[in-house]
Amino acid sequence: MEEVEVTDREDFVRLPFKTAADLPPEAKVVWSRTNKPHTVHEYQNGQNQSDRQNHEYLHRTEMNLDAIKTGDLTLTLKDPRLGDCGVFICTVYNKDGKILRRKVLTVTVKVYQVIKVSVEEGKRSVVLPFKVTRRLLSEDIIVKWRLSDLEDRLLYIYHRGHQGPTQDQVYGGHIEMNEDPLTTGDFSLAISDLRLTDSVYTCTVYDEHGEILHQKVVVLIVRGLQMEMVEVTKGEPSVSLPFKIPGPVDEDIRVEWTHPDSKQTEVMTFENGEIQLSKQNKVYRRRTEMDKDLLTSGDLSLILKNPGVDDNGLYKCTVYSGEEVQQWKTVTLSIRGQ
Known part of the structure; x- marks a missing residue:
């Protein structure tokens, strides 16, 4: 053989x-x-x-x-x-x-059509490129974009001049392709309300019989430009760990500040329009604050009072909509000696 x-x-x-x-x-x-x-x-x-x-x-x-x-x-x-x-x-x-x-x-x-697309954390839009050669262009082809990482989800379909997103609860209404891809061969997908997590997207071109003609894998990588270092001198009354997103913010979001470097990881949780004290580690009780009007302002910054040596390290703020991660940011806090 x-x-x-x-x-x-x-x-x-x-x-x-x-x-x-x-x-x-x-x-x-x-x-x-x-x-x-x-x-x-x-x-x-x-x-x-x-x-x-x-x-x-x-x-x-x-x-x-x-x-x-x-x-x-x-x-x-x-x-x-x-x-x-x-x-x-x-x-x-x-x-x-x-x-x-x-x-x-x-x-x-x-298939060597595997490319990486990077986007800065905090951006809400990206274009996933996919262009095919003219020999594949036919009125009978079917083009499907799928999200293919933790679960397989069909996002967008093009067939016989008709195109549109699926009824996906997360991406529906926020994705589009060029108006006439059959002429240009450009089936790139634009996402306007991006959920910023590293993801794998697959675009596949089928013939009228369902046979695969071409396929491209796009790996979306979120660059952590929102990783920030904050320094403060020991003895200062408070320090701010900054994180701002465009407001207003959906009312159903959940915001979690955590301290992965510590045994006391649960720093602060905002859910159902208020701070959830029951989900906060006792070490941070009465030592943390967030903007009471954050749904309007988009200011998710964390105020940490009386910072000490034990507070050194990495902090992470994650924004959820349901169980979907929308955005996140990491902040490294360094407490200097007096």
């Missing part, structure tokens, strides 16, 4: 099969796949028999017209796609149906 590898950006791939040039002139060559109906390619009497071919491979395969004479039964497969991954079998029959030769190959179509 021979292995053949190709990237989905190549124009063609050859599936090699060379044998002794002693085949009878009337021999029939059949290229097939175990998991596909009909044949991939059939050759007999010096001609390619396209009428017996699987529709998926129509106009995409070729063999040399003197294949039987030379013994070179190599198959040229044009426009390799992800759906072409798998096992190919070439079988040579005589006129009575007896098998004269057989070869098995595995084809792997590699």
Whole structure:
């Protein structure tokens, strides 16, 4: 069994099969796949028999017209796609149906279309790029964007000139593509209300039969530019750990300040429009404050009173909508000696 590898950006791939040039002139060559109906390619009497071919491979395969004479039964497969991954079998029959030769190959179509897109923490919009070549553009193609990290969620569909987001509760209404992607080949997805967590997005182009023509993976990386260091001198009455987001803020958000470097991690929680004292570690009780009007101002800064050496370290503020993380920020607090 021979292995053949190709990237989905190549124009063609050859599936090699060379044998002794002693085949009878009337021999029939059949290229097939175990998991596909009909044949991939059939050759007999010096001609390619396209009428017996699987529709998926129509106009995409070729063999040399003197294949039987030379013994070179190599198959040229044009426009390799992800759906072409798998096992190919070439079988040579005589006129009575007896098998004269057989070869098995595995084809792997590699996708190198994996890119990384970075966005600064605090930004609420990003464009996930995806452009395809003109040879893939057809009125019958279907394009789907999915969120493919912790769970698989369909976000956006394009088909026959109609496009739009799905009814996803988080992203619905906040994503769009260009108005005429079939002309430009640009199926990039713009997200206007970004939930800033590292995520993996996948855009897939299908033909009318559901076979994958092209796929691209976009890894979104949130750059922690909102990691900040705050220094204060021991003995100061208070210190502010800053975090501001555009207001007004949704009323159903939950804001959690934590101190991961400490055994007392729960610093302060804001939920249901008020501070939740029951969720606060006793070490921070009566020592912390937040803006009482933060839903309007968007000021999520934490005021820490009487900072001491035990307060040194990393603090993290996370904003939730339900169980979805919307934004977060890390602040490193350093208490200097007097």
